[in-house]
Amino acid sequence: MDAYDNPNVEADLAVYRSQYGLPPCTTANGCFAKVDQRGGTDYPQSSDAWAGEIALDVQMVSATAPQAHILLVETNGDGISDLAAGVDEAVALGAKYVSNSYGRSGDFETDLDEWGSSYDHPGVAIVAASGDNQYGVAFPSTLSTVTSVGGTNLVPDPASPRQWSETVWERDGYGPGSGCATHQPKPAFQHDTGCTGRSVADVSAVADNVAVYSTFGATGNGWQRYGGTSVATPVIAAVYALAGTPKPGTYPNSYPYAAAKQDLNDITSGSNGTCDPTYLCTATTGYDGPTGVGTPAGLAAFRSGPSGTLSGTVTNASTHKPIAGARVGDGSNTAITRSDGTYTMNLPAGTAHNLTASAFGYTTNTPLSLDIRADQTLTHNFKLQPIPREHVRGIVRDASGHGWPLYAQLTVTGSPEQPAWTDPVTGTYDILLPRGAAYTLQVSASLPGYEPLTRQVTVRNTAVTANVALTADPDAATAVGYRLAATDHTETFDSTTTAPAGWSVKNAEGTDNGWEFDDPIQRGNATGGTGAFAVIESDGGPFGPHQDSILSTPAYDLSKAQSAQLSFKTAYLTNLGQQQMTVDASTDGGTTWTNVWGGPKVGGGTQRTDVHVSLRRYAGQRSVQLRFHFVANWGYYWAVDDVTVQARSLKPVPGGLVTGTVRTSGHSIGVVGATVADATDPAATTITVATPNDPALSDGLYTLFLPGPGLHTLRVTDPGYHALTRQTMIHSDRITRENLNLRSNN
Numbered sequence: 001m002d003a004y005d006n007p008n009v010e011a012d013l014a015v016y017r018s019q020y021g022l023p024p025c026t027t028a029n030g031c032f033a034k035v036d037q038r039g040g041t042d043y044p045q046s047s048d049a050w051a052g053e054i055a056l057d058v059q060m061v062s063a064t065a066p067q068a069h070i071l072l073v074e075t076n077g078d079g080i081s082d083l084a085a086g087v088d089e090a091v092a093l094g095a096k097y098v099s100n101s102y103g104r105s106g107d108f109e110t111d112l113d114e115w116g117s118s119y120d121h122p123g124v125a126i127v128a129a130s131g132d133n134q135y136g137v138a139f140p141s142t143l144s145t146v147t148s149v150g151g152t153n154l155v156p157d158p159a160s161p162r163q164w165s166e167t168v169w170e171r172d173g174y175g176p177g178s179g180c181a182t183h184q185p186k187p188a189f190q191h192d193t194g195c196t197g198r199s200v201a202d203v204s205a206v207a208d209n210v211a212v213y214s215t216f217g218a219t220g221n222g223w224q225r226y227g228g229t230s231v232a233t234p235v236i237a238a239v240y241a242l243a244g245t246p247k248p249g250t251y252p253n254s255y256p257y258a259a260a261k262q263d264l265n266d267i268t269s270g271s272n273g274t275c276d277p278t279y280l281c282t283a284t285t286g287y288d289g290p291t292g293v294g295t296p297a298g299l300a301a302f303r304s305g306p307s308g309t310l311s312g313t314v315t316n317a318s319t320h321k322p323i324a325g326a327r328v329g330d331g332s333n334t335a336i337t338r339s340d341g342t343y344t345m346n347l348p349a350g351t352a353h354n355l356t357a358s359a360f361g362y363t364t365n366t367p368l369s370l371d372i373r374a375d376q377t378l379t380h381n382f383k384l385q386p387i388p389r390e391h392v393r394g395i396v397r398d399a400s401g402h403g404w405p406l407y408a409q410l411t412v413t414g415s416p417e418q419p420a421w422t423d424p425v426t427g428t429y430d431i432l433l434p435r436g437a438a439y440t441l442q443v444s445a446s447l448p449g450y451e452p453l454t455r456q457v458t459v460r461n462t463a464v465t466a467n468v469a470l471t472a473d474p475d476a477a478t479a480v481g482y483r484l485a486a487t488d489h490t491e492t493f494d495s496t497t498t499a500p501a502g503w504s505v506k507n508a509e510g511t512d513n514g515w516e517f518d519d520p521i522q523r524g525n526a527t528g529g530t531g532a533f534a535v536i537e538s539d540g541g542p543f544g545p546h547q548d549s550i551l552s553t554p555a556y557d558l559s560k561a562q563s564a565q566l567s568f569k570t571a572y573l574t575n576l577g578q579q580q581m582t583v584d585a586s587t588d589g590g591t592t593w594t595n596v597w598g599g600p601k602v603g604g605g606t607q608r609t610d611v612h613v614s615l616r617r618y619a620g621q622r623s624v625q626l627r628f629h630f631v632a633n634w635g636y637y638w639a640v641d642d643v644t645v646q647a648r649s650l651k652p653v654p655g656g657l658v659t660g661t662v663r664t665s666g667h668s669i670g671v672v673g674a675t676v677a678d679a680t681d682p683a684a685t686t687i688t689v690a691t692p693n694d695p696a697l698s699d700g701l702y703t704l705f706l707p708g709p710g711l712h713t714l715r716v717t718d719p720g721y722h723a724l725t726r727q728t729m730i731h732s733d734r735i736t737r738e739n740l741n742l743r744s745n746n
Contacts, residue, residue: 001086001100003078004047006054007595008216009034016059016213021414021440022066030069032058037075037086039093044076045580046598048217055214056226057101057234063210064238067331071095080104080111080139084118091121096245099237100128100146101230103138107181107197111139120145125240125252125302129229130201131177135273135281135289137200142181147240147253148200150176150290151207151232152267163339168270168283168290169207169227175272176207176229178289179280189254192287194277203256203301204267204291205232205239217598221614239296242332244348247304256293259301263346264294299333300346306374311344313337314357317383325416326359328382349374357382360415361389361434387434391463395427396443398450399469401652402481402733406445406470407659407703409693413440413454421694424659424701425737433459443468447703449479474563474648475614480705481657482650489556490644493517494531502554513537514549515628526571528608529641534628538579538635547635551628552590553643559622561647564615566596566626568643571608572636579635585618586625593627615645655707656730660739662688662700662716670699671742674718678706679725706730716740 006012010032017025025031036042058070073090075082083102090098098121119126119140127147131138141148151169169176180195192199208227214220246252256264267283272290275281280289287293293301300307314326314337322341327334330353335345337359347353347370354367362384372378396408405427411419412433422429424446433439437459444452450470457466472479491500497518499505507514515536519525525533538547558564572581584593597613618624626645630638662671671688678684684706690699706712708730716724721742728738 001073001075001083001090001098001102002050002054002057003075003083003102004045004050005043005074006051006216007043007046008051008214008220009054009058009072012055012213012215013058013062016055017062017066019213019413019442020063022062025062025070032070032072034072034074035089035093037073037082037089039089044074046216046582046595048219048598050078051216052212052214052219052224052226053101053230055216056210056212056230057099059212060210060231060234061099061238064235065241068238068241078102080115084115084140087118087126091124095124097125097237097241098127099234100126100140101233103129103131103141103177105131105133105136105138105177107137107142107183108139109183112143112184115140116143116145119143122251123246123248125237125246127233127237127240129177129233132174132228132230133177134173134175135179135275136177137179137181138177141177141200142184142198144185144187144198145251145253147236148202148292149229149233149236150178150201150204150292151229152204152291152295153208153270154206158339162265166265166267166295168267168272169229170270170272171208171227174228176201176204176232176290178272179275187251187254189257192279194280199280199287200289201292202253203236203264203293204295205235206295207232236296239299240302242334243299243302244305244332250304252302252304255304256301259293263297263301265297266294267291298335298344298346303346303348306349307346308349308372308374308376308378309344310347310355310370310372310378310380311342312379312381313341314343314359314382314384315341316362317385323359323362323384326357326362326382326384328355328357330355347372349376355380357384359384360417362386387436389432389434390459390461392431392433392439392441392457392459392466393463394429394466394468396422396429396445396468396470397427398472400472400479400482400650404657404733404735406447406450408443408445408468408470411442411444413442415439418695419693421696424697424703425735433457435459435461441466441468443470445470447480449473449476449482472650474650475565475616477648477650479650480703481653481655483653485649485651487561487647488644489646490642491553492529492531492642493533497532499551504552506550506552508548511547511549514547515551515630523637523639525639525641526608527569527639527641528571528610529569533639533641535637535639536630537637538630538632547630547632549630551640553626553645555589555623555625556645556647557622558615558619558624558647561619561649563619563648564624565646565648566611566613566615566644567646568611569608569641570611570639572638573607574636579632579638580630581638582629583613584627584629585615586627587618587621587623589623590625590627596626619647653705653707654732655705656709656732657703657705657735658712658714658728658730658738659701659703659735660737661698662702662718662740662742663698664721665741665743668698670701671718671721672699674700674702674716674721674742676702676704676714676716676740678704679713679715681706708732714738714740716742718742720745
């Protein structure tokens with residue numbers, strides 16, 4: 001359940017699922033569907049504020065339940081009336097699990113009367129976020145018919161039996177909501193004594209540090225880090241989906257309260273504020289407000305029917321060693337083996353299960369047919385045969401002009417094994433991969449400013465050569481050895497009271513006043529710019545029911561650009577979603593247009609912002625035109641100033657790289673934090689770093705760009721050691737290895 005439209009949601013979902021080796025989930029294959037709040041395809045207006053939320057929701061469901069079919073319901077707005085109507089529509093369309101990552105702060109008597117019925121669907125798991133504003137409750141998670149979801153920080157902890165540790169989520173003053181909703185009836189399954197009404201939350205899940213891919217609007221910058229109970233809520237909804245269809249007539253939020261202790265991870269540390277009684281805001285043994293009864297430890301706590309337990313060990317059939325990260329399951333129920341190869345899983349009773357065990361680099365066993373009874377505990381061990389492997393070798397190089405080898409990390413999608421690294425000087429790598437399969441290599445340079453790349457390889461019965469070329473990112477413009485060459489095409493609207501040269505205004509029929517440049521109602525420049533500006537007034541006379549006006553730019557030649565960016569200053573006042581502001585691009589003279597930016601749909605006073613939109617996809621095009629399109633029904637206004645289209649390219653600077661490790665003399669211990677600089681150029685400096693993820697390389701690594709060709713003097717300093725100078729020859733477009741040893745002051 002989300003408000004407004006994200007037109008890029010399906011394309012972004014495809015990138016996300018490809019990145020993590022998940023099967024495609026598309027409209028074409030029936031896995032993904034998007035409807036409006038009436039079940040049709042008359043999608044609402046788009047919104048920057050909600051686009052990231054929409055991407056987050058569908059991608060977290062994908063991560064947790066990769067085989068789930070996803071129905072995205074987009075409502076007209078983010079008012080409770082629209083969202084509640086959307087929940088009813090989702091259930092009417094057959095949804096058995098409904099995720100709601102939103103909430104209205106507070107506990108009001110009228111909520112239950114006005115909207116409660118829309119969230120009251122027995123036999124359907126209605127799941128809602130407890131909120132991100134720390135102690136305090138939010139509707140609809142306060143309803144006794146809804147699973148209220150709190151949040152945790154989830155971090156690796158190899159010393160613990162679980163290999164992970166969890167505390168109450170907290171970051172930068174945010175945390176999960178919790179508390180006592182005294183105006184909502186206490187459900188029969190809740191027995192805490194410090195709240196006479198509904199206690200929030202019921203359960204919790206990870207709420208921090210997840211990756212989301214979102215490209216729509218001004219905030220759509222590709223891969224981003226997300227957090228909050230907006231993460232935890234779709235995770236829990238997807239866990240319900242994995243657990244199976246809820247029993248008719250029951251409320252699934254009651255299931256975790258009846259679960260056995262081992263079926264949930266009890267979170268016992270952290271808090272989201274101060275309160276009395278303290279368990280409503282501080283994690284403790286058993287039930288507490290921020291995390292409820294805990295986080296999922298399998299699926300048993302989210303099932304309504306009888307079940308049994310299967311456990312065992314998965315080992316290598318040749319070496320008899322345990323296999324960590326193996327997957328045991330029947331397609332619907334899955335367990336992952338621990339570091340010692342053991343697994344435990346809960347299975348519905350009374351059903352035949354065809355179980356398989358699989359792991360990267362091993363053949364999958366023949367399915368095992370197993371019946372399990374209620375409360376029965378069974379043991380079965382699996383032995384997997386390793387698949388012979390072949391070498392995948394190659395060189396990773398710069399592809400933007402210098403061509404030098406790159407120190408880079410290579411990760412095999414879907415592989416639990418450690419990443420491979422190239423040699424810092426030669427750029428060579430060598431990975432052993434199982435035969436008979438296709439693989440995706442994710443390649444990322446250690447040096448900043450390079451774009452990551454994926455490379456497909458197929459391994460059969462012979463070694464494979466797969467060279468990789470990485471491109472320096474012209475948008476980041478931080479790759480060493482390159483300078484940014486930028487050409488700005490700027491319009492300030494200061495030289496004329498009509499459309500500037502090359503610009504044009506086109507009004508749809510019935511639009512009396514379109515884009516103007518002389519501040520027709522003397523509003524003043526509210527964009528943050530100075531002087532004149534472009535504005536369309538829907539608030540001036542005549543105050544009409546409809547406006548549709550386009551302000552078009554000249555065509556820009558980006559044929560020699562590696563990237564481009566649109567920037568402009570803007571101010572607007574909207575009218576409850578009845579005003580649409582978009583920027584579109586065309587490469588065919590205006591025959592077809594593609595949206596690149598959509599203004600937020602927020603009211604309550606004038607909004608001002610500086611907008612920056614990537615036009616990377618249009619680099620290399622000879623003719624790129626933009627249009628500012630305003631459509632309003634009883635709207636207000638939109639002002640634009642200082643429109644700049646910047647063409648960006650990176651140019652190689654003559655020179656080469658020197659790299660190596662700085663170690664202690666005699667002890668060969670890497671020195672981290674030492675300064676390596678060109679003795680004659682203080683600007684050419686770097687700091688040695690640790691390399692904990694590369695077992696072939698000691699700490700103290702440095703890489704420095706120096707102009708060349710020619711002889712340079714390196715100077716190495718660190719407070720605990722004597723300074724060292726060393727002459728080194730730099731060769732154009734090549735890497736020189738220079739390992740350095742420091743002598744201690746002691």
